[in-house]
Amino acid sequence: MSDTRPLRAGSLRRRTIVAVVALVALLLIVLSVVVDVALGARLRGQIEERLRDRAAAAASLVGTVDDEDLAERLSDQGLSVRIDSAGGDSVVAGPSPEQLRDGPPGPGGPGPAERSVPLPSASTDVSVVASAVTGDADLVTLTSTLSDGSTLSLTASAAGIGETLGQVRWIMAIASVGVLVVAAGAVTLVVRRTLQPLDRVSEVARSIGAGERGRRLHPTRSDTEIGRVATALDDMLDDVTGAEQSAREAEARLRVFLSDAAHELRTPVAGIRAAADTLVRADLDGPEREMLAAHVAREAQRASRLVDDLLTMARVDQGLELTRSSVDLRTIVAAEIERAQLVHPSLQVSSVVPDAAVPVRIDAGRIAQVLSNLVENAARATNGRGTVVVEAAVTGGAATVAVSDDGPGVPAEERERIFDRLVRLDAARSPSGGVGLGLPIARGIARAHGGEVRNVPRDAGARFELTLPVSD
Template sequence: MSLRLRLLIGILVLAAAGLLTLDFVSYRALENHLSDRVDEQVQSAAMSLAPELREKAGIVDIGPVFPSGSGFDHPPQGGSSGRLGPGGGLPNELPPGTFAQLKSSSGEVLATAVFGYGTTSVTRPDLSGDIPVSEFGQPLKTVTVGARGGSGTQFRVSAVADQDGRVTYVAVPTSDMKETLDQLLLIEAVVTAAILIALAGLAWWMIGIGLRPLERMSETAGEIAAGDLSRRVEDEDPKTETGRLGISLNTMLHQIEDSVRKREQSEEKMRQFLADASHELRTPLASIRGYAELYRMGAIPEGPEADRAMDRIEKESARMGDLVDGLLTLARLGELPEPVRRPVDLAVVASECRDDAKAAAPDREFSLDTAEDVTVQGDEDQIRQLLANLLRNAIDHTPEGTPVETVISAGGKTVEIEVRDHGDGIDEENAELLFERFWREGESRSRKTGGAGIGLAVVAAIAEVHGGHASALNSPDGGAIFRVELAREPASEISQVVPIAD
């Protein structure tokens, strides 16, 4: 069962309960009121008709039927004197079918009268039952009796005894009261049904309006499930429940779409990474296999040719080892736990890296300029590798004898490292690509030593792990500047780089 239908049924049940309660209370109130009116008519008829019955029975009026002080010793309202109304049948305020009968103390019927019909074939009350008789001087008691023959008509009857023991029975039919109550019941039924039908239509419409945002959310969720992650829930009033739900759903959908997009990008980069790694490994492996097969087949004679082949195998093996080491470094940088962070004095580390570079390239001049207090919180081994890769990059991509400068400056929350060479510079359009894996620039900065294009990717990954970033630009004096910015203190949440997928 749908929510809309459940809400509608609940509303209708509550409304029906309220309306039926109101109908019942109204019916009972009117019934009691009309019953009191009929009782008043019975009392009025008793006072009006008793003298007529005594006269009809030939009884000399020797005293009042109702003693003074009984509440019935005054004429009924409306000016009736107790005489028959126009046409000889009925006092003005008594309903047609009013029945009166006078019995002796022994139960003999002395006189009977039915007023308002002009015929004797009328419905008469059944007076055979136990009807309480009000003694002379006591208030009248009124009871309900049926009709003779079981016609269904009911009467309100009172019986009063006079001083001589004669009993006067007066019965007023409740047909008018029943007809009025039946009409009320019909009206209540029709009105209640009409109200419930109108309420059902109005409630169905209003519930539909209230649930329309949920239906749109359901449609949007279906489209998202079908693969359209760009779909969003329409904006609603944030003060409403559906509005707040829509805002929460849109926030969740943004996060899901972002996660899926990042996953797809990671998968694409993974495929590209594997393709690039396969390509880079294929070349040295092919060279090693080729020289090995030539040597095995005897195509390379002993002597200088064999030495040259072994030298090529050694260099290609070293190149392949460097490639694997670079990949391993990138993978380790992406592992979750966070790197061990201790105070690292960049001036000391940079000085040691400069000495190592001098040993590797004695024909070059390496200068170092550092500011005071260039200490950062980080992993010393990773920072050392970052500086070594920057210096190695400058050596590999500039002419022999080109000087290399290292400048370390301090800011408020960061420390900046710059490695400047005096080579041919870079193409600034490709500045960001320099830090991509396996990417190499053109002939101006060609690979001389068999590098695989991973060194600067390692630099960028280490910088990001330490809350910074790497960039490259051309120097106004010529050559290239590779700049790395590191945070002095680790951020509250440092991004963990996953180089294989990122």
């Protein structure tokens, strides 16, 4: 079943460029999201690490520095500090969390800079027992429980993370646009160069349509996409060119055949017409009238035989309808020998057949017609007075019937041409000869049975062999 769906003929170049640029844009978006998430997590992690370091350092000072002094030292680093002692007292220092939301404080209040005030080193037995991190997008709070029972809460501003991520996002956006522009230009050039072979395919196809039938692509490789397309196109063009040439040759042969057939028919028709006019117009009696009547009958028979041969040739071309049956090929050979002896009394016809049966499944009437054509051809070649031998045998799983004569034979260069229509060799012509359709009809019938008729070389005379498949 043929596919009648229309081919989507959108621009392959444009679709490829759009697909590649879209893929690059998608990858850039994914990369930007990954960078944004990773960088944000990293910056927030750095704040948490700083708070943990400050908490551990502050724990080492508990007991050596009072809570107010410790809170003041921690707040100088831009942190909001709250110390809840084990006795229930609380100390608060530094900017409030609301102030930290606007940004980390500097020397004069909230601002972009933080002062790094180192804590004095000390060594006590107090340490951080547990820590918990809470907060939101603008604040990070570390609540640490110390081993002496007190609680230290440190809050740092995370507003700088948003500012940093905003700057990175702008940089990524501008860089992505630049990358997309460069990628679009590069992909356009690469795709244009890559698809140049398709342009050549189109050019060759148009030139062939314009009449240059000999042009081909001849790809250097046939295992690539372009190579497979070019190879398929070359094969198709070879087939089309061959079919076109065959069609022209067939048309030429048909015209020659029709011309020759008309010429062959014109001869007996002209003879019949002339004899009929003489019979009608002339007052003839006796032998002359009988001679003209016999001439009319003879020419009518010749024309009828030619018409029958033409009809048979047409049926061979269209495909013969065979009525097959299992027969012994020797019976057909025997019947043809008997017929030839009656029709050509001066012809010496003999047969050589095996003792065992030669079983074949054939249309007996058609194969008898083939054998009759071969014997008649031999009779004409010997002017009806030569020697004809019909041999039947089974060789290599095929039944063979050979018809040999002692006539002039067939030249080597004519052995295939004699199977063309309306071809007659001068040596085989006689006043009552055929019109050159017997051998083409014989070969057509044989091939319809899955066999063949061929002229084989022989030292003297001609030999034609009919081969047929042997039935099981």
